Amino acid sequence: MKKIGIIFALKEELEATLKKLTLKNEYKIFDLTFYECEKKDKECILVECGIGKVNAARCTQILIDNLEVDCILNIGVAGGVSKKVNICDVVIGDKLVQHDFDLRAFNHERGYIPNVGLYVNCDEYLIRTAEKIKIDTNTHVGTIASGDIFVTELNMGEKINSKFGALCVEMEGASIAQVCYLSNVPFLVIRSISDSPNKSANNNITFDEFLEKSSNTVAKFVNKLIEKID
């Protein structure tokens, strides 16, 4: 049976997907709770990693080392930094970058990681499979940027968009990508837009308002994806 690891940063994000699956078992490894679920012929292991790149990287390695997953999905919400994306749209990552990784002092471009590169590509098969899914919101395929900062400033969002071509920002995906790349595990990041950095415009952060709705949107998407993965 195919085993899919699914990592979420927040409880709200995990619960939206958990509701759609049949829970079979749950257990803790260190302080992380793993929810073993079934969906038709698939086994899914859901886990809440906590916020930020270190939490996400640690959780990913624990998942890989202990649970022999065939692939990893990172599911959740994100801030839109491109004019192409609107609140609740779904973004399928084709590649991930750490926008706050900075070795410019050593003549590397911002985001470049010596043993990894600038971008880490998501698995081709998982991208193509996700692209075929239709739900009642717009879906985009493109770059997702991660960093240990909740981006609220319009200016910072615009810079991340123009420097990296990112459609959205979040705080975990690229570190999960790095660990999967280094451990040779196929992965995909899928996010739904909960807010857009726009502080200088009207100081109106919609994260709290849309966390539940966007989590439900991306849960609907991943539910269909789980069925389609061979």
Ligand code: ADE
């Ligand atoms: N996750 C959701 N919205 C975000 C934002 N604006 N910045 C970073 N991570 C996010």
